[in-house]
Each structure stands twice: as structure tokens, then as C-alpha cells.
Amino acid sequence: AQKVTQAQTEISVVEKEDVTLDCVYETRDTTYYLFWYKQPPSGELVFLIRRNSFDEQNEISGRYSWNFQKSTSSFNFTITASQVVDSAVYFCALIISSGSARQLTFGSGTQLTVLP
């Protein structure tokens, strides 16, 4: 079975600070995909990024960056120079590529509050 752990339940930062959201996953499959979603107060889950298990290249997209390390089963997400609009719940999720368990397994989410 798959498992995603987001140990940080809540994080508060002051605007312009950098913040890293941690995600640790467990799976026996060698082919899998990792996702980050953002859920603002409106409720809709917004897709941010997908990474497959064969692509450990880290990426920077604007103020967002991701650090994927298979050796530690981690897929962390960093927001640089945070803004109030970044306040939301962030979910890390995992899906394996084979078999019947092809549903997204979500972590419990991290509530990020960016204070002005």
C-alpha cells in the first residue's frame, strides 16, 4: 500500500520569507508519480506539479521549487518570497503506475498561512 506523510500540519510565515513544505512517501512500486496540489479557501484543488519516479531533476518555476530525492523518499516543495496569496492547504500526493491501485493517495495536508 502507498502512504504519503506530511508531518507539518500548520506553518505560519511572514510575507517575503521562504518556506519549505515537507513530503515523505512510501511505495513498493518502482514506477510512480508524485504531485503537489494547492487548496485555497475556495476549496478547489489546484494542480501544481507532477514528477515521475525516474525524473529526479529538481525544478524551479517562478517562486516555486521542488526537491525530489528518491534516496530519502522525499518530495519537498519550497516557496520563495512568500506572499499572502500563497495561504492555502498544500497536499502532496502519490499514484503508482501499475496494477489496480491507480488512485491518488494524498497526504494529510499542510496549512500554510502567510502573514502580511
Next chain:
Amino acid sequence: KAGVTQTPRYLIKTRGQQVTLSCSPISGHRSVSWYQQTPGQGLQFLFEYFSETQRNKGNFPGRFSGRQFSNSRSEMNVSTLELGDSALYLCASSRRPRDRPHEQYFGPGTRLTVT
């Protein structure tokens, strides 16, 4: 390009009643998945439909069911509602599940309150 739409957005039902929620995927997307989000259990997978067939089902009782139509629109039904069914029900669409998993795009959800 229109996103995933879900109707209704809010719903209040009484214990014992049944409810039907609707989801229209993004145009061209043929796979629809449903998730339940509660404060206690978080986001949990309900089921996935592709080409009008249920391909995958989460660990939920038989009171939860769904279907998909030929135009890829999907409905989920919950019979004999219980207080614990109060949740945000999210629908997600993706192009197809058979190949590499594509990102799933979520709708705004239906907030169901059972009293």
C-alpha cells in the same frame, strides 16, 4: 477551456435520504475520479470511471455508487445518508488512466451537509 464543473455546490440533506452529485469533466477528458474530503480522514479516493466503466474503487461501503455517461459526465450517489457522510466531494478529470498517469484536474467540489 472550461474546467471541471460540479453541481450542486452546496447541499443539505437529512439522515436516511439519498443524494446524487454531478460532475462534468474538462472537454476531451475521459477519466473521472471522485474523492471525499473530511477533516478527520482527509482526502480519500472513492472511485474512478473511464469509458462508462468503473475501473477502480476505494474502501467505501456500497451506499456509495457512481456511474459515467457516454459524454464522460459522471454522477455519484450516496444512499441512506449518515452524519459521517458530511464532506466536500471532489471530482477530478484526466485524459485517460491507461497510460502514464496524467495530472488530475479538480472541480470546486460539492459541500454536502447531513443533518
